Amino acid sequence: PQASGIGGGGFMLVHTADGEDSFIDYREVAPAAQDAYTWLDENGEVKNNGLANSRGGLAVGVPGEVAGMEYALEHFGSGNVSRQQVMQPAIDLATQGYVVSNYQSSAITDHYGDMVGDYPDLGSYYLREDGLGYQTGDIFTNPDLAKTLQMIADNGADAFYKGEVADALIEAVKKYDGVMTTEDLTAYKVNLREPVSSTYRGYKIISCPPPSSGGTHLIEILNVLENYDISAMEVNSAEYVHLFSEAFKAAFADRAAYMGDTDFIEGVPLDGLTSKDYAKTIADKITDESQKWEKGDPKQYEGNSTTSFSVADKDGNIVTVTQTIECFFGSAIAVPGYGFILNDQMHDFSTDPESVNCVEGGKHPLSSMSPTVVLKEDGSPFMTLGTPGGVRIFPTIAQVISRVIDSNMNLQEAINCGRIFDNGSD
Numbered sequence: 261p262q263a264s265g266i267g268g269g270g271f272m273l274v275h276t277a278d279g280e281d282s283f284i285d286y287r288e289v290a291p292a293a294q295d296a297y298t299w300l301d302e303n304g305e306v307k308n309n310g311l312a313n314s315r316g317g318l319a320v321g322v323p324g325e326v327a328g329m330e331y332a333l334e335h336f337g338s339g340n341v342s343r344q345q346v347m348q349p350a351i352d353l354a355t356q357g358y359v360v361s362n363y364q365s366s367a368i369t370d371h372y373g374d375m376v377g378d379y380p381d382l383g384s385y386y387l388r389e390d391g392l393g394y395q396t397g398d399i400f401t402n403p404d405l406a407k408t409l410q411m412i413a414d415n416g417a418d419a420f421y422k423g424e425v426a427d428a429l430i431e432a433v434k435k436y437d438g439v440m441t442t443e444d445l446t447a448y449k450v451n452l453r454e455p456v457s458s459t460y461r462g463y464k465i466i467s468c469p470p471p472s473s474g475g476t477h478l479i480e481i482l483n484v485l486e487n488y489d490i491s492a493m494e495v496n497s498a499e500y501v502h503l504f505s506e507a508f509k510a511a512f513a514d515r516a517a518y519m520g521d522t523d524f525i526e527g528v529p530l531d532g533l534t535s536k537d538y539a540k541t542i543a544d545k546i547t548d549e550s551q552k553w554e555k556g557d558p559k560q561y562e563g564n565s566t567t568s569f570s571v572a573d574k575d576g577n578i579v580t581v582t583q584t585i586e587c588f589f590g591s592a593i594a595v596p597g598y599g600f601i602l603n604d605q606m607h608d609f610s611t612d613p614e615s616v617n618c619v620e621g622g623k624h625p626l627s628s629m630s631p632t633v634v635l636k637e638d639g640s641p642f643m644t645l646g647t648p649g650g651v652r653i654f655p656t657i658a659q660v661i662s663r664v665i666d667s668n669m670n671l672q673e674a675i676n677c678g679r680i681f682d683n684g685s686d
Contacts, residue, residue: 261402261405261600261601262364262367262368262371262386262588262589262601263367263566263567263584263585263588263648264566264567264583264584264585265325265585265600265601266323266325266326266408266409266412266420266600267323267325267429267585267590267595267600267601267602267603268288268323268324268325268583268584268585268586268590268603268605269286269287269288269321269323269324269325269328269583269584269603269605270286270287270324270325270328270567270581270582270583270584270629271283271284271285271286271287271468271472271581271582271583271627271629271631272284272286272328272332272579272580272581272631273455273466273467273468273579273580273581273631273632273633274332274336274577274578274579275466275577275578275579275633275635275641275644276336276576276577277575277576277577279639281455281457281466281633282336282452282455283452283453283454283455283468283469284328284331284332284450284451284452284453285324285328285450285451285452285453285471285624286324286325286327286328286329286331286450286451286583287324287471287472287605287624287625287627288321288322288323288324288603288605288606288624288625289321289322289324289448289622289623289624290321290322290606290609290619290620290621290622290623290624290625291320291321291322291438291439291440291441291444291621292441292443292444292447292621292622293439293440293441293621294318294439294440294606294619294621295619295620295621296611296612296613296618296619296620297613298318298439298619299312299313299318299611299619300611300613306611313604313606313607313609313611314586314587314591314604314607315374315378315591315592315604316378316436316437316438316591316592316593317432317433317434317435317436317437317438317439317440317591317593318437318438318439318606319438319590319591319603319604319605319606319607320433320438320440320590320591320593320602320603320604320605320606321603321605321606321625322440322444322445322447322448323420323429323448323602323603324448324450325583326412326417326420326421327417327420327421327448327449327450328450328583330343330416330417331450331452332579333346335452336579343412343413343416344413344414347409347410347412347413348413350409351406351409351410351413354401354402354403354405354406354409354599355401355403355406356401357399357400357401358399358400359397359398359399359400360394360395360396360397360398360399360400361396362396364394364400365393365394365395365396365398367588367589368386368387368393368394369393370588371386371588371589371592372387372393374589374592375387375393376391378592379592379593379594381432381593381594381595381596382589382592382593382594382601384594384596385402385404385594385599386589402599403599404597404598404599405598405599405600406599407598407599408420408425408598408599408600411425420445421445421446421448422442422445422446425595425598426442426445426446427442428595428596428597428598429445429595429598429602430442430445432593432594432595432596432602433593433602435593436591436593447622451523453469454469455467455468455469455475456468456469456475456476456479456530456534457479458479458482458483458534458536460482460483460485460486460634460661460665461486461665461666462636462637463634463635463636463637463642463665464634464635464636464637464639465478465479465482465632465633465634465661466632466633466634466635467479467630467631467632467633468627468629468630468631468632469522469530470519470520470521470522470528470530470624470626471520471521471522471523471624471625471626471627472626472627472628472629472630473515473519473626473627473628473654474627474628474629474630474653474654474657475630475632475654476519476530476533476534477511477512477514477515477519477533477654478630478632478654478657478658479533479534480510480511480514480533480534480538480539480542481504481507481508481511481654481655481658482658482661482662483534483535483536483538483539483540484507484510484511484539484542484543484546485503485504485507485658485662485666486536486539487539487540487543488503488543490503490662490666490667491666491667491668495663495667495669495677496677496678496680501680502548502550503546504655504658504659504680504682505550505680505682506546506550506551506553507542507546507658508655508658508680508681508682508683508684509551509552509553509682509683509684510542510545510553510556511654511655512553512651512682512683512684513553513554513555513556513684514533514555514556514558516555517555518533518555518558518616519616519617519626520615520616520617520626521617521623521624521625521626523623523624524620524623525616529558532557532558533558535558538556538558541556542556552684553684566582566583566584566586566629566647566648566649566650566653567581567582567583567584567648568580568581568582568583568629568631568646568647568648569581569646570631570644570645570646572641572644576640576641578633578641578644580631580632580633580644580645580646581631581646582629582630582631582646582647582648582653583629584603584605584629584648585601585602585603585604585605586603586604586605586607586608587604587607589601590602590603590604590605591603591604592604605625606619606625607625608625608626608627609623609625609626628649628650628651628652628653628654629646629653630646630647630653630654630657631644631645631646632644632645632646632657632661634661643664643671645657645660645661645671647660651683652681655679655680655681655682656679656681659674659677659679659680660674660675663677
């Protein structure tokens with residue numbers, strides 16, 4: 261719960277057995293009253309010692325998870341399962357509790373200062389009665405969250421976006437200087453988008469379109485790699501690492517230059533960025549030496565802390581989901597009496613007012629989340645995958661896909677194998 265939950269949002273990629281692909285975007289959006297200058301002081305610096313976009317009310321985007329999950333159930337559910345049945349296991353976990361892992365205990369310890377400092381509402385949930393954080397092996401319960409989930413099970417998304425939960429959410433945001441309103445909540449809409457897709461050595465790759473940059477640049481990287489005989493390279497050899505490093509840097513240079521919310525930014529060159537011809541121009545520039553990469557010109561080819569899971573059934577239906585509240589414990593704002601943490605997804609906007617990814621009311625922040633489906637040449641399922649990791653997400657998935665297809669690893673071996681990251685920064 262420190263990394264995901266109903267105070268956040270995400271993406272869901274659905275591949276049905278009859279070959280239809282759909283992308284559900286329930287990413288958070290900026291409150292209407294927030295803009296590119298809201299965070300900045302008179303000197304153009306981020307307020308609150310640089311933390312205004314990651315802690316407190318100005319870091320919170322309008323949550324989309326409840327609306328997104330309801331949309332998925334209504335439009336893609338089998339029709340045999342009620343909202344109550346879907347939500348009951350989560351309600352039971354919140355009511356009866358679960359054993360705290362070492363991972364969660366460490367996260368609580370890392371954020372102890374917030375919980376005993378400026379954000380006591382967060383501490384009211386994650387600190388024990390003795391004032392210490394929950395330890396590995398403790399049983400953690402959250403009856404307030406169970407109550408909220410039951411309200412949603414009874415009355416749907418309206419129970420979250422209207423009424424007492426919405427009022428408490430807005431009060432919590434405003435307590436920490438946020439500008440979100442109840443109108444922002446009621447105005448939230450889920451978007452159904454067209455996935456991006458391409459091929460890699462005959463396999464079909466289906467992944468996330470904007471406002472995620474992940475799917476587009478995953479395909480860009482794979483298109484570059486396709487120009488090399490990676491199967492002949494030793495995994496993580498100098499030659500192998502150098503190739504991935506250069507492909508990553510080129511993709512990140514393009515990401516910084518072109519990617520943003522296509523509902524707000526015109527001319528994002530998706531066809532060019534996913535073009536194999538454009539990737540060939542990148543591959544042709546790779547030498548034996550490490551380079552600094554500037555953005556390319558894809559337009560001429562036009563034509564910390566996240567949850568990811570995948571589910572497939574015997575009929576060939578696949579759902580892969582990545583969702584988040586951004587950083588561990590999000591904005592550090594918990595909603596008193598309702599048991600959930602609010603995201604700090606606004607942190608994914610640029611603080612530069614001139615950036616294509618600057619804040620505008622109703623705009624989605626750029627993301628790297630990349631739930632992905634890979635199909636065989638005959639269209640049958642091959643694998644589905646996603647990962648946490650912020651901007652490391654799509655480079656990680658590119659490496660895992662390559663290791664399975666090029667290096668004949670099984671999926672677990674590919675996941676366990678050491679990975680690299682290079683975004684071209686010093």
